[in-house]
Amino acid sequence: MLVAGVCAAVARHLGLRVRSVRLLALVLTLAGGSGPLLYGWLWAFTPHEPAATPAEADTGARREVPGAALLLVLAVAAALLTLIAAPSAGERLPGGALETIVASSAAVAWSLGLDRGDPTRSARYGFVVRTASAALLLLVGTALLLQQPWVLTTIAAVLMLTLGVVVLLIPRVVELWSEVIAERSGRVREEQRAEIAAHLHDSVLQTLALIQNRAEPQSEIARLARAQERELREWLFAEPGVDPGDLAVELQRYAAELELEYPVRFEVVTVGEAALSSGALAGAAREAMLNAARHAGGEVSVYLEASPEELTVFIRDHGPGFDPAVVEEGRLGVRESIIGRMTRSGGAAAVRSSVDGTEIELRGPRA
Amino acid sequence: MRVLIVDDHSIFRSGLRADLDEGIEVVGEAADVDGAVRAIQALEPHVVLLDVHLPGGEGGGGAEVLRRSGRLLDRVRFLALSVSDSAEDVVGVIRAGARGYITKGSSGADVSRAVRAVADGDAVFSPRLAGFVLDAFGAAAGEQAERDEELDRLTAREREVMRLIARGYAYKEVASRLFISIKTVESHVSAVLRKLQLSSRHELAAWALARRLL
Numbered sequence: 107m108l109v110a111g112v113c114a115a116v117a118r119h120l121g122l123r124v125r126s127v128r129l130l131a132l133v134l135t136l137a138g139g140s141g142p143l144l145y146g147w148l149w150a151f152t153p154h155e156p157a158a159t160p161a162e163a164d165t166g167a168r169r170e171v172p173g174a175a176l177l178l179v180l181a182v183a184a185a186l187l188t189l190i191a192a193p194s195a196g197e198r199l200p201g202g203a204l205e206t207i208v209a210s211s212a213a214v215a216w217s218l219g220l221d222r223g224d225p226t227r228s229a230r231y232g233f234v235v236r237t238a239s240a241a242l243l244l245l246v247g248t249a250l251l252l253q254q255p256w257v258l259t260t261i262a263a264v265l266m267l268t269l270g271v272v273v274l275l276i277p278r279v280v281e282l283w284s285e286v287i288a289e290r291s292g293r294v295r296e297e298q299r300a301e302i303a304a305h306l307h308d309s310v311l312q313t314l315a316l317i318q319n320r321a322e323p324q325s326e327i328a329r330l331a332r333a334q335e336r337e338l339r340e341w342l343f344a345e346p347g348v349d350p351g352d353l354a355v356e357l358q359r360y361a362a363e364l365e366l367e368y369p370v371r372f373e374v375v376t377v378g379e380a381a382l383s384s385g386a387l388a389g390a391a392r393e394a395m396l397n398a399a400r401h402a403g404g405e406v407s408v409y410l411e412a413s414p415e416e417l418t419v420f421i422r423d424h425g426p427g428f429d430p431a432v433v434e435e436g437r438l439g440v441r442e443s444i445i446g447r448m449t450r451s452g453g454a455a456a457v458r459s460s461v462d463g464t465e466i467e468l469r470g471p472r473a
Numbered sequence: 474m475r476v477l478i479v480d481d482h483s484i485f486r487s488g489l490r491a492d493l494d495e496g497i498e499v500v501g502e503a504a505d506v507d508g509a510v511r512a513i514q515a516l517e518p519h520v521v522l523l524d525v526h527l528p529g530g531e532g533g534g535g536a537e538v539l540r541r542s543g544r545l546l547d548r549v550r551f552l553a554l555s556v557s558d559s560a561e562d563v564v565g566v567i568r569a570g571a572r573g574y575i576t577k578g579s580s581g582a583d584v585s586r587a588v589r590a591v592a593d594g595d596a597v598f599s600p601r602l603a604g605f606v607l608d609a610f611g612a613a614a615g616e617q618a619e620r621d622e623e624l625d626r627l628t629a630r631e632r633e634v635m636r637l638i639a640r641g642y643a644y645k646e647v648a649s650r651l652f653i654s655i656k657t658v659e660s661h662v663s664a665v666l667r668k669l670q671l672s673s674r675h676e677l678a679a680w681a682l683a684r685r686l687l
Contacts, residue, residue, distance in 0.1 A: 316488060375640075413613050
């Protein structure tokens with residue numbers, strides 16, 4: 107990188123070798139002197155390329171020259187000149203007035219056009235430059251108006267005052283405008299999504315419900331349709347900001363997994379504030395759901411109630427049931443993974459089983 | 474028992490017609506809001522099976538049918554059917570006057586049972602609807618009505634019944650679990666339905682408002 111990396115950037119953009127671009131620049135410089143001008147132009151207006159690595163960022167090119175600040179200094183000098191020349195200018199426009207307008211406008215333009223996209227220039231710097239330019243214009247404009255009001259000086263003064271006010275307003279207007287644009291595109295996206303959702307709802311979801319209705323209750327087809335329906339529903343009615351670690355979400359997800367594997371249909375109902383799942387409660391609930399899917403099948407209800415103090419989960423199936431008193435034989439799952447786990451973590455578990463089915467109740471403190 | 478099926482999907486209508494029990498006579502079908510309102514006025518069925526999402530009319534769906542059939546609500550009972558059991562939909566149609574709600578995935582036998590219950594003047598709550606009710610009335614947070622007639626909260630017994638329904642208990646099972654008669658369970662559920670329709674709790678208003686149903 108010899109100066110600011112412009113030749114390298116041009117070479118990369120045009121697919122040429124860096125050396126030939128540099129040679130061309132040199133030739134242009136020697137023959138007629140347009141090389142530096144072109145170089146400066148490209149340097150000022152080419153979009154800044156983010157550095158790929160931190161090391162590159164250290165040696166990387168920056169628009170080192172604080173153009174806006176330099177122009178502002180120029181404008182201040184011109185303004186001083188104007189103020190000095192004004193009393194003796196008579197009917198003519200005092201020297202420096204035009205230069206003040208041009209230099210301060212250029213400073214503002216540089217600040218808005220070039221510095222705003224440059225990460226090395228802070229927003230505060232831009233603000234200071236623009237406010238100073240506007241103040242300068244307003245000051246000189248007012249001073250000119252207070253002189254003997256000749257046509258030319260009045261025009262120049264009014265121009266300065268107008269420009270000053272505009273410069274002060276520009277950032278706010280730009281900000282408002284980009285807000286409006288962002289809001290509009292956000293609304294368009296939201297509308298499109300709603301439209302797609304409505305369409306899917308009226309067509310696909312209905313068809314999936316119908317398939318479940320028509321197919322044998324526990325058949326492969328019915329289960330697949332149910333899983334698809336659940337997935338689509340999740341997407342359609344996804345609430346923004348729901349924590350994926352939420353116990354309700356986790357139980358839903360696990361129910362969907364089990365439905366694909368076993369001939370079972372889960373109805374998961376949740377009540378209360380969202381609750382982070384404590385490991386033990388979630389683990390025990392999963393075990394209970396797995397048991398229900400494996401041994402009972404059919405319709406299984408899962409009910410989660412989250413009160414401010416504790417979480418309660420009920421898992422109920424309509425299987426043949428078993429005697430909780432003799433769970434020793436082989437059903438280690440219930441004793442160890444459910445009851446043991448809950449009591450160890452400071453919660454409680456109860457099993458009610460009869461010929462009508464089994465209900466497991468889990469209680470645990472909020473995580 | 475005379476039943477009208479309102480749904481914009483013809484396959485669903487014919488499927489349901491075939492699945493319903495003997496003794497339930499389907500007297501007509503309608504596919505949109507205006508058609509449904511006309512058919513209800515002309516036929517005066519015992520029960521209307523009403524899809525929550527319906528095209529036509531002013532875009533209000535099933536709830537609009539209910540509002541426009543307001544005069545007939547004491548003679549014609551409405552059972553809402555929906556594929557999407559989102560709270561706004563369900564609460565919207567119930568507040569507009571439906572006596573119950575079930576999902577479209579329910580079997581023909583389940584729908585038939587629900588139709589008979591609604592025709593008898595009972596309310597039909599699915600586990601999910603019971604869950605919505607518990608949520609809407611702040612039951613999980615421990616809110617409880619002091620008096621039976623209080624509209625904005627559930628009594629301890631009503632909360633108990635709703636909780637069992639949400640846990641997947643049928644009315645009969647709720648009754649034996651709580652040592653009360655099925656009739657008592659039904660009257661509790663009807664009381665909850667009335668509260669759901671008349672209460673001005675802001676959760677309910679907000680849900681209905683979200684679907685522009687107020």
